[in-house]
Amino acid sequence: MLLVHAHPDDETIMTGGTIARYLAEGAQVAVVTFTLGEEGEVIGDRWAQLVADGGADQLGGFRIFELTTALAALSPPDASAERVLRPRFLGGAGHFRDSGMAGSPSARHPRALVQAPLDAPVALLADIITEFAPQVVVTYDPAGTYGHPDHVRVHEVTAAALPIARGRLGTDIKVYESVTGQSALESGLRAAAGRVPSGWRMPHEGELPRCPDDVITAEVDVRGVYARKVAALAAHATQVTVAPSGTEYALSNNILTPISEVEHFVQVDGPRSGAVGRESDLFAGLDCGYGG
Ligand SMILES: CC(=O)N[C@H]1[C@@H](O[C@@H]2[C@H](O)[C@H](O)[C@@H](O)[C@H](O)[C@H]2O)O[C@H](CO)[C@@H](O)[C@@H]1O
Numbered sequence: 611m612l613l614v615h616a617h618p619d620d621e622t623i624m625t626g627g628t629i630a631r632y633l634a635e636g637a638q639v640a641v642v643t644f645t646l647g648e649e650g651e652v653i654g655d656r657w658a659q660l661v662a663d664g665g666a667d668q669l670g671g672f673r674i675f676e677l678t679t680a681l682a683a684l685s686p687p688d689a690s691a692e693r694v695l696r697p698r699f700l701g702g703a704g705h706f707r708d709s710g711m712a713g714s715p716s717a718r719h720p721r722a723l724v725q726a727p728l729d730a731p732v733a734l735l736a737d738i739i740t741e742f743a744p745q746v747v748v749t750y751d752p753a754g755t756y757g758h759p760d761h762v763r764v765h766e767v768t769a770a771a772l773p774i775a776r777g778r779l780g781t782d783i784k785v786y787e788s789v790t791g792q793s794a795l796e797s798g799l800r801a802a803a804g805r806v807p808s809g810w811r812m813p814h815e816g817e818l819p820r821c822p823d824d825v826i827t828a829e830v831d832v833r834g835v836y837a838r839k840v841a842a843l844a845a846h847a848t849q850v851t852v853a854p855s856g857t858e859y860a861l862s863n864n865i866l867t868p869i870s871e872v873e874h875f876v877q878v879d880g881p882r883s884g885a886v887g888r889e890s891d892l893f894a895g896l897d898c899g900y901g902g
């Protein structure tokens with residue numbers, strides 16, 4: 611399984627439980643992150659001076675450490691050194707820079723991901739897909755989940771790289787977009803309504819991205835690795851705060867978001883498993899023995 615993400619923290623926020631579950635089941639998993647997250651805000655005072663704007667511009671390097679810690683937390687506790695999941699950056703660490711939120715001046719940085727002609731990241735990702743030869747690829751939806759320019763670009767690059775790699779490999783690849791299921795989100799928000807940490811707020815109606823339930827094609831149960839997902843979220847401490855309950859998190863905007871026990875996906879390409887209703891396993895229909 612190859613998961614393609616924009617910034618350190620996305621892998622855990624969107625797909626942390628799925629990564630942990632398939633690692634635990636012995637699947638080969640790789641995470642490719644396009645940028646170091648250099649333009650992020652920082653939660654708390656301790657690392658606040660690392661920021662790019664008006665600071666030491668060291669946040670990108672520090673988020674390599676956070677990502678390394680998070681991926682280790684998602685790995686099986688008894689994993690041998692070579693089985694611990696490690697960060698992998700498109701073009702190498704620091705090649706493409708975090709473009710910043712929509713409208714940010716940082717989008718004009720010469721190394722900003724959105725500045726790169728599309729064929730450059732496409733060629734790099736096509737090589738990674740060819741080398742890794744995944745049976746399953748996970749990316750974002752065309753909206754980039756919540757519209758971040760880097761997330762949109764990750765979707766575009768992945769969509770363009772897959773046909774190139776598939777032509778080289780001659781194999782089918784199941785392609786999924788990671789989404790937040792509407793019912794799961796609303797259920798998590800209802801459960802959390804009575805335990806909003808001080809300084810946090812509940813999201814306004816429709817503020818958090820969600821996918822209509824009838825569009826979802828796969829639901830991965832991550833209850834068995836939930837603690838690893840929470841530990842990995844906590845590892846991204848400049849970006850994520852885990853609530854005392856251990857069942858919700860907030861980014862630097864202090865908006866309460868449930869840490870879901872299920873992770874949802876929409877299959878957009880590749881062989882269908884023929885499952886009736888939602889697949890419970892992204893490898894369904896492939897003869898590989900994962901997915902319970
Ligand atoms: C989850 C994610 O994609 N985070 C991005 C995002 O960070 C958000 C951004 O700083 C926004 O201004 C805040 O209100 C919000 O709380 C942050 O999560 O954008 C950053 C800049 O591109 C990026 O580094 C971060 O990974």
Ligand SMILES: [Zn+2]
Pocket residue numbers: 616617620758761
């Ligand atoms: Zn992101």
